[in-house]
Amino acid sequence: MFRFKHFLFSILILLAGALLTACGNQQKQTQPVNKLALVKSGQGHQARVWYHFSQDQTQVTRNSAVNGIFILKNGKATTYMLPTGKNKVTLRQVSKMPTPTLLKWAKNQDRKAFQTGVSAQQTKVKDSIDGIKTDLKRLQASKSDPTQVKALQQYLKINEAIHDNPSNYAAPSAYPLTANQQARGEQFGLKLYPVKTVQYGDANVIMASELSLSNYTFNKRIQPTHIDGHYYGGYSSTVNDDHYLILTRVTKHTRIVYDQQKTAGVSKPTAAE
The missing domain is CATH 1.20.5 (Single alpha-helices involved in coiled-coils or other helix-helix interfaces)
Incomplete structure (x- = not known):
């Protein structure tokens, strides 16, 4: 029993x-599955952080360099550029910061990115100046045509002006958050501001040059991927061998979708599509 x-x-x-x-x-x-679309995620009062990557590989790792941060809030976007090169910022570095800390830090990094960008451009212009001076000495020593010498002297002055008079730093400002639906993907009206030597009026100037991402079609959705203790999701676009990715932190059960036309700032597909 x-x-x-x-x-x-x-x-x-x-x-x-x-x-x-x-x-x-x-x-x-x-x-429950939480659907997330980029423009839709930026309609509320709480800031949503998205990270921009430009790299030669398709996968983002914790050591991937973040070259820009987009803060989406109240239907607007603000871009903060991050230093590149030796001073690059990795995903692992930014992932450890709570949003309020990240926002304050990003403002300082944007200024630093501008300063390092100016220095890099000045180095390039300095190399050009050195080359012009060498050519000028050679022409003067050979008693070449005075017209050629004068033209080269003028070109030297232009490069010296570019080197010595970069534009002043301007703090990031918010702009409307928009997107364009495509038959296969979505084009976002986000902007980057890399420092370049560009034509400004009648002169070339070292300045933060606006680069719109609206020409890139992000035709691949990146569903939640586990990276260094967190999940990230977003979109990617590939042009030749260059890969552009926009990621935000999500939960494991998030589903990345494309924006709908009913969302403010989202327009219909272009006629070409």
Whole structure:
């Protein structure tokens, strides 16, 4: 009799375990999925942070360089550029910061990115100046045509002016958050501001030059990917061998989707599509 009771008790334990496992599996299957689209995510009062990557590989890792941060809020976007080169910022560095800390830090990094960008451009112009001076000495020594010498002297002055008079730093400002639906993907009206030597009026100037991402079609959705302790999702666009990605931190059960036309700032596909 004792053995029978012990056997029955064991069966009850196994049945209870099976029921608990079934309930657990059912909970996993019914876990709600949160849909997330870029422009839609920036309509609220709470800031949503998106990271921009420009690299030669398709996968983002914790050591991937972040070259820009987009802060989306109240239907607007603000871009903060990050230093590149030796001073590059990795995803691992920014992932450790809570949003309020990240915002304050990003403002300082944007100024630093401008300063390092100016220095890099000045180095290039300095190399050009050195080359012009060498050519000028050669022409003067050979007693070449005075017209050529004068033209080269003028070109030297232009380069010296470019080197010595870069534009002043301007703090980031918010702009309307927009997107254009495409047949296969979405084009976002986000902007980057890399420092370049550009034509400004009648002169060339070292300045932060606006680069719109609206010409890039982000035709691949990146569903939640686990990177260095967090999940990230977003979009990617590939042009030749260059890969451009925009990622934001999400939960494991987030589903990345494209924006709908009913979302403010989202327009219909272009005629070419």
